[in-house]
Amino acid sequence: MNQLFSRMPPLAAAALAALLAFVFAVVFMEQESDVAVISLLALGAVAAWGAGRVGLSRRVSAAAATRPGAVAALGGAVALGLLAVFAEDHFPLLMLSTVMLYATVALGLNVQFGYTGVVNFAGAAFFGIGAYTAAELVGRTALPPILVLPLGGLIAAVVGLVLVVPVVRTRGHYAAVVTIAFSVLFKTFLEVNDTLGGPQGLSVAPLSLFGWSFGEGPEILGISASFYLNYALAALAVLALAFVMVRRLERSWIGLSLDAVRLDETASACYGIGIRRSKILAFVVGNLVIGTAGALYGSMLGYIAPTSFTFSDSLILVAIVLLGGMGSPWGTVFAAAIVVILPEKLQAIQEYRFLLFSVVVMAILLFRPEGLLPRAVRRYMPAPKEVAR
Amino acid sequence: MMQVETALALDTLGLPITPERLLDIQGLAKSFGGVRALNDVSFSLGRGEILGLIGPNGSGKTTSFNVLTGLYRPDGGKILFDGADITGNSPQAVYRAGIARTFQRSRLCLELSIFDNIMVGNHARLNHGLMFNLFQRKAFRLEVESALAEATELAASFSPNLAAAMFEPVGALPMIERRRIEICRALISRPKLLLLDEPSAGMTHDETHQLMDDILAVRERQGGLSIIIIEHEMGVIERVSDHCVVLNYGEKIAEGSYQDIASDRLVQEAYLGSEVGR
Amino acid sequence: MALLGQYLVNGIMLGTIYALVAVGFTLFFGVLDVIKFSHGDVLMVGAFAGFTAAMAVAAVGISNPVLQLAASVVFALSVTAALGAAIAKWLILPLKHAPRMNILLVTLMLGTALREAVRLFYPDGSNPKAFPALLPTSALTLGDFTLRADSAILVAAGISVIVGLHLLINRTRLGLAIRAVAQDEETARTMGINYALVVLVTFALGSGIAAVAGVMNGLYYNEVNFGMGLLLGLIGFSAAIIGGLGNLYGAILGGFLFAMLQMLGAVAMPFASAYKDVFAFAVVIALMAWKPTGLIPERASERV
Ligand SMILES: Nc1ncnc2c1ncn2[C@@H]1O[C@H](COP(=O)(O)OP(=O)(O)O)[C@@H](O)[C@H]1O
Ligand SMILES: [Mg+2]
Numbered sequence: 001m002n003q004l005f006s007r008m009p010p011l012a013a014a015a016l017a018a019l020l021a022f023v024f025a026v027v028f029m030e031q032e033s034d035v036a037v038i039s040l041l042a043l044g045a046v047a048a049w050g051a052g053r054v055g056l057s058r059r060v061s062a063a064a065a066t067r068p069g070a071v072a073a074l075g076g077a078v079a080l081g082l083l084a085v086f087a088e089d090h091f092p093l094l095m096l097s098t099v100m101l102y103a104t105v106a107l108g109l110n111v112q113f114g115y116t117g118v119v120n121f122a123g124a125a126f127f128g129i130g131a132y133t134a135a136e137l138v139g140r141t142a143l144p145p146i147l148v149l150p151l152g153g154l155i156a157a158v159v160g161l162v163l164v165v166p167v168v169r170t171r172g173h174y175a176a177v178v179t180i181a182f183s184v185l186f187k188t189f190l191e192v193n194d195t196l197g198g199p200q201g202l203s204v205a206p207l208s209l210f211g212w213s214f215g216e217g218p219e220i221l222g223i224s225a226s227f228y229l230n231y232a233l234a235a236l237a238v239l240a241l242a243f244v245m246v247r248r249l250e251r252s253w254i255g256l257s258l259d260a261v262r263l264d265e266t267a268s269a270c271y272g273i274g275i276r277r278s279k280i281l282a283f284v285v286g287n288l289v290i291g292t293a294g295a296l297y298g299s300m301l302g303y304i305a306p307t308s309f310t311f312s313d314s315l316i317l318v319a320i321v322l323l324g325g326m327g328s329p330w331g332t333v334f335a336a337a338i339v340v341i342l343p344e345k346l347q348a349i350q351e352y353r354f355l356l357f358s359v360v361v362m363a364i365l366l367f368r369p370e371g372l373l374p375r376a377v378r379r380y381m382p383a384p385k386e387v388a389r
Numbered sequence: 390m391m392q393v394e395t396a397l398a399l400d401t402l403g404l405p406i407t408p409e410r411l412l413d414i415q416g417l418a419k420s421f422g423g424v425r426a427l428n429d430v431s432f433s434l435g436r437g438e439i440l441g442l443i444g445p446n447g448s449g450k451t452t453s454f455n456v457l458t459g460l461y462r463p464d465g466g467k468i469l470f471d472g473a474d475i476t477g478n479s480p481q482a483v484y485r486a487g488i489a490r491t492f493q494r495s496r497l498c499l500e501l502s503i504f505d506n507i508m509v510g511n512h513a514r515l516n517h518g519l520m521f522n523l524f525q526r527k528a529f530r531l532e533v534e535s536a537l538a539e540a541t542e543l544a545a546s547f548s549p550n551l552a553a554a555m556f557e558p559v560g561a562l563p564m565i566e567r568r569r570i571e572i573c574r575a576l577i578s579r580p581k582l583l584l585l586d587e588p589s590a591g592m593t594h595d596e597t598h599q600l601m602d603d604i605l606a607v608r609e610r611q612g613g614l615s616i617i618i619i620e621h622e623m624g625v626i627e628r629v630s631d632h633c634v635v636l637n638y639g640e641k642i643a644e645g646s647y648q649d650i651a652s653d654r655l656v657q658e659a660y661l662g663s664e665v666g667r
Numbered sequence: 668m669a670l671l672g673q674y675l676v677n678g679i680m681l682g683t684i685y686a687l688v689a690v691g692f693t694l695f696f697g698v699l700d701v702i703k704f705s706h707g708d709v710l711m712v713g714a715f716a717g718f719t720a721a722m723a724v725a726a727v728g729i730s731n732p733v734l735q736l737a738a739s740v741v742f743a744l745s746v747t748a749a750l751g752a753a754i755a756k757w758l759i760l761p762l763k764h765a766p767r768m769n770i771l772l773v774t775l776m777l778g779t780a781l782r783e784a785v786r787l788f789y790p791d792g793s794n795p796k797a798f799p800a801l802l803p804t805s806a807l808t809l810g811d812f813t814l815r816a817d818s819a820i821l822v823a824a825g826i827s828v829i830v831g832l833h834l835l836i837n838r839t840r841l842g843l844a845i846r847a848v849a850q851d852e853e854t855a856r857t858m859g860i861n862y863a864l865v866v867l868v869t870f871a872l873g874s875g876i877a878a879v880a881g882v883m884n885g886l887y888y889n890e891v892n893f894g895m896g897l898l899l900g901l902i903g904f905s906a907a908i909i910g911g912l913g914n915l916y917g918a919i920l921g922g923f924l925f926a927m928l929q930m931l932g933a934v935a936m937p938f939a940s941a942y943k944d945v946f947a948f949a950v951v952i953a954l955m956a957w958k959p960t961g962l963i964p965e966r967a968s969e970r971v
Contacts, residue, residue, distance in 0.1 A: 119768065121775070166956035172767050173702040177904055178955050180704075184901060185948040192942060245523065252522035252529065253508070253515045256501075260509045263498040266971055269480040270458055270490055271574070272512040311897065315779055322772065355783035358776040365773045366761060377502045377556055380533040455971050492971065 005055040011067055013059030017051070018074040022081050028345070029082075029092050037345045064330070065376065065383040068247070075333070076240055083232050087220070093228035095344055097300055100235040101293045103336035104242045106320040107329060108289030111246060114327035114375075115255060116282035117262030118167060122179040123317040125186035126287045128309030129156040130294020131301075132196060135204040138299055145207040145214070145234065149295045156291020157284045168279045171265075183311045190306035201305025204298050207234075214299070231300040238296055239333075242289050246329055249285075251380050258282055259327075259378075312354055319361045325371025334373055411436045411582060411615050417466035419449075419456050419639075426452040428639040430466070434582070437613040441620065441630030441647070445659055449639040450619045451493050454584050458490055459483040471581060485513055487581035491571045491588060493619075499560035503551055503570055506559055507540045510574030543573050546610075547603045564591055572604060579611055585618040589625065597622060601629055623651075635659070671934075672812040678930040679923070680818055680887060683825030686922030687880035688903025689910065690832060691873035693918040696907070697849035698869045701759060701770045705778035706877060707900015709747050709754075712781055713878025714798075714891040715789060717743035721799055732801040739801070743878040751874025752867040760866065778900070786893040795892035798885035821883050828879055829919060835872075836915065845869055849913070898944075905951040911960070925951075 005013055024044060031037050051057045064071045079100070086092040105127055112118045120126075130152035137148050166178045191199045206215030206227075214230040249255050260268040261278045269275055298304045320339050324331030343353035364371065412434040419427040426449045434440050442450050455461045457468060459480040468476045470486055478486070489510060497506050508515065515532065516522070522529060537555065545552035547569040554562075559570060568588060575583055588604075589597035608614045620626050626633060627647045635643040635650050637659040643650045650656050688710060695703045720742035721735045729735065758777060762770050786792045802817035836842035847855040848865045856862050884899065885891045906925045910917025925947065932946035 113768075117768070119771070163952065166952055166959070169959040170955055171959075173771055174908065174955060174959060176702070176704075176771055177901070177908060178952055180901060181905065181948040181951050184898065185945050185952075188944050188948075189942075192945070248523050248526070253512075253517050254519070254522045256505055256508055257512070257517065259501060259505070260498055263500065264496050266460065267492065267496040267498075268509065270460070270484060271510050271578075272481045272484040273509070274481060312779060315775060318772065319776070352783070352787060355780055355787060358779040358783065361776045362758070362773050362780070365765075365769050365776075366758070369765065369769060377558055378505055379556060381530050383556075451971070460971055 005059050008056075008059055010059050010063035011070055013056055014063035014067075014071050014074055017056060017060045018078050020047070022078045025078070025082055026085050029086065029095075029341075031345065034346055034348055061376070065379060068382055072243065072247075075330075076236070079236050079239075083229065083236065087225040087229050088223060090226045090228055093226050093232045094300070095341060097228060097232045097235040098297075099337045099340045100232070100239040101297045101300075102317070102320060102340050103333045104235075104239045104293040105290045105317055106324070106332045106336055107239075107242045107246045108286040108293070109317055109321050110286075110327055110329070110332055111249065111258075111289070112282050112286035113262075114321055115250065115258040115262060116279060118279050118282050118286075119172075119176045120167075120179050120283070120286065121176060121311070121314050121318065122163075122183040122186065123290060124309045124311070124313035125183050126156040126160060126290040127294035127297065127313075127317075128186065128190070128304070128306075129159050130291035130296075131204070131298025131304045131309070132190075132202070133291070134207075134295035134298040135202045135304060138205045138207060142208075144209050145296075145299070146209070148207060148299070149234075149238065149292050152295025152298075153288040153290075153292035156294065157287045160283060160287040164280055164283060167283055168276050180311065183314050187306050187310050190309070197305070199306060201303060201307075203303050204301070206302065207231075207299045228300070231296065234296055235293075235300075238293060242293075243329055243333075246289075250327070250329075251378060254281070255378065316354070316357060319357045322361050322364055323357075323372060325374045328371060328373050328375035331371050331373035331375070335371075409435050411438075411471060412617075413467075413469040414453075414457070415467040415469070417453065417456060417468070418464045419452055419461060420464055425639045427456065427463070430636065430639070430641050432634045432641065432644060434615055434617065435631075437615055438631045439616045439618065439629050441626040441633040442617055442636070443620065443623075443626060443633060443650075444636035444642075448636040448659075450636055451586055452639075453636070454490060454586055454617075454619070457483070457584065458488060484578075484580075488584065489575040489578060489580035489582075490584035491568075491575050491586055493586040493590065495564070495567050495571060497559050497567055497571060497574075500558060502556045502558055503544065503562075504537060504540055504555040506570050507544065507573050507577050508536060511536060511540075511577045513578050540573070540577060543577055543607070544570070546607055547573060547600075565596055568592070569600070569603075572600075576607055576611070576614075579614075581615060583614055583616045585616060585620075587619050587621065589620065589622060594622075594624075597625060601625055605629065627651075670811075674930045674934060676814060676818055678926045679822055680926075681929065682923035682926035683822050683829075684880045684883055684887070684899070684922075685902055685906050685925050686919040687825055687828060687876050687883070688899055689906035689918035689922045690829070690915060691877050692904050692907035693910075693913055693915055694845075694869050694873040696912045697915075698845060698866050699755075699759065699763070701767070702774070702904070702912075703754065703759065703870075704771060704774040704900065704904070705754065705781060706774075706873070707896035707898070707903065708778040708781040709750055709874050709896070710877040710881040710884075710899055710903075711785065711891070711893060711896030712750060712881075713743040713747040713874070714881030714885045714895065715785055715796075715893075716746040717878065717882040718796055718798055718885060718891050721801065725799070732799075735799065736801045740879065740882055743882050744875045747874040747878035747881075748871035751870040751872075751877075754874075755867050755870035756863075759870075760863065778896070782893055782896065789893070792893055795890050798889050798891050800886070800889060802886060817886065821887060825879070825883060828876060832872075832876065833915070841865075841868065902947075905948075908960075909951070909954060 028040050031040060082096055083093065086096070105123060109120060109123050112120045133152040133155040134148055137143055137151060143151070163178060163182055167175055170178060190196055196202060206213055208214060215227055217225045217227040218229060257268070257273045257278050260273055261275055265275055316339060320335045321332060323339065324335030339357060343350045349356055410433050414433065415431050417427050417430045430449070430453060442453065444450055452461065456463045459478050459482065462477050466476070467474060470488065473486065475483055475486055498509065515536065541552045541555055544555065548566060551566060551569060559567060572588060589600060592600065608616070618629065630647060633645065633647055633650045634641055635656050642655045642659060643653045688706065691706050692702065695701060717739040721739040724735045724738045754777065758773050759770060762773060802820050805816045807814045836845060844860050844865045847858060847860055848862060852862060884895065902925055903922070906921035907918045908921070909924055910919070910921030928950055929943055929947045932943040
């Protein structure tokens, strides 16, 4: 029993797992009743446990180590498949896009504190800066999204520079208070600032690319898709780019330096690693990623208000990183899916989501600090085939 | 008070530093609050020499490494290394100048692999450019392959087990292996000066012996590495050191060959009643 | 001029509340070297407990404000003291050897959990509650300037708590034990001090003081709400940091300093009084950039 899958080629195992995940996701997203959702969750948990028992999980991990590119492509295929299945439905597309954007944000946070140990409890604030930038830019200029998105990231990174000095000079809880203070400050600022819409917020005009408005659903192969498909595809592109770049960063000498700074600043300094340089790099890159996702999120929602970018939201973003496993990109994506979709599908817990996730994270920290999909040891290049045995 | 020092640095007697001298420490002082951890300590080290730094617990040995490597700023004195004044330089600059160290209390990154830990020490020789690391993955791969081959060879000269497990996390290994990795991390960048702070702490007599032999073998291969070693096991000092410096309460109380200092009355007094120095 | 006097009274009032919160952070940091970010929300729980007790006492027909107040304070104190000890026992001590970041995160999440629990499960918890006015409202008038009795009583009460804490720490065996543990855990253990017990008591003590601050805050603003702890906790923490963590008197100083900062913001920018919190936190951030470990630096440099 234990050996059922142990002969299977790793990539075939990964493809099988991807197919199962796809089918599960489609069925899951279509459920309406709480009972069905909870039963499916239980089934999913049992299946995940079973996959470990029959050796499928180990084959998939082996595939991730030996053929990381192919496994990432499978992940992309699953996402595209889901978008195709739900191409005509507003709500599932909105949910999937939100998952992808939250995952992107959490990847940015991962660079900051998963790798480098630079805490950031203002994730939602930088997300919001991206969104407000989009609101201001899309309404007033005709910039194509290809520029609006990176500009959102850029502005977030530039505003983040205000915090660079205190963040880089402080450590641990002192650094935490800097970002928490910024988080509270940012929301208060939005609420009292009239040009940014005050507590009511702002509406955001739809993005457009060379005359093709994201606000209208495209006609593809005779079906008229939801306009959210535009945003979902854009979100997938942003996530894919962030994912690939974050993975490359992790599997590089720079990623190693970031880890070393997190784990031991003193030893790092004695081996020539610039502590400040590393922290600044991580903080700026992270905010760039977060702001870019925020710009897309703002234009997708069409309406933004200070209440979407509070300290509690920042904590939810941190929860995603911890739940998935610090520094684990696949874990981050998985956790984003759980944290975003669960409250939406289970209306019963929607109201309780902040409470639920804070308790879950406390349990994770106490009993499984490595997270759901723990980060694997760094391999700078695909592992040799022997590792798969 | 402090002259600008370049290649023509002068020592305390006003003589030019000869090229044979790699390190010159002059009148080094460091206090913590009321504690004078180092008080007017001077010594020097020739190229290719091994210096034993000994003294009872709390006598300032580790502090002298910390000041030397730029972790602490000295209150006074001068450090000349390889013809340049490195007093008060940052730890990063000291490392780039060619000084690598180990720590008394092991400081490895336990979550990271053996290879990762050794590569931390190789920082000066790796390309950290953003473009290179993110976009030139083929060239990056070549650099990884050659670094891996080199690190594996170095690890193998200490323990075949290490060389066979380069991608295993360090946290799972026993203390002895961790000590060896720390030394590999210090040696990989081919420093000019290696600082060893109680490398054999917690090892048996035979293990200590083996470790020192391995270090000396690598030194032989790298050619002319100088070493300062802090060690409580006097047998080790006797065997490996060309010359010894003895500290007590932050002051240098004796200097000379092992035989000289072993018969020195002050040294014997300093060690009397202290549990170290068998 | 009278306006300035009013600002001064307000500043002292707020400063007392902030100092009481900051003192808790300092106590916890002293004994365990940890930051308990849920402190503000523990305070909020205390304020709600006090509110509940006052209401309950009124409901059984006792309308004597002194009795109401006593019940309110005693109940708030006991609830938060128990809560603080429980947090130390089940969340913080088990994570003592985990990375520091994990304690920070676990207490942040606990803060959210407490906040949400009150919002969701306290009857009509998502709306602010009107805290009964239990103090005399007579006022002393000097020209344009009025000093209300309730403000004076609150300030006096707060200051007596601080003085009491000072005496406790410096004059009692318990205080000696707390100081010993704060100095050095190992030495304290060898001296025969029950380490875990001292930690629990310290957390109970700090949390109890927060409850006093919570009730004071309720009396002062005539309101309690589930979100009040986040801001107060952050302010208290900033104050503790400004004064140098682990330094009791620094924390008190920091509390008054922060209140002055807010008043200054309000006086200097009357046209933009909405920005007074933005201003205060901007100053905190700037301060951290300038002095990364507070105005009074942390104890010793790291041993290598
Ligand atoms: N970071 C520090 N802060 C305060 N005192 C220190 C620090 N580092 C070392 N000391 C003190 O300096 C003295 C010398 O310590 P050290 O150099 O570690 O001794 P050794 O390595 O010879 O045993 C001791 O009294 C020690 O307590
Ligand atoms: Mg030492």
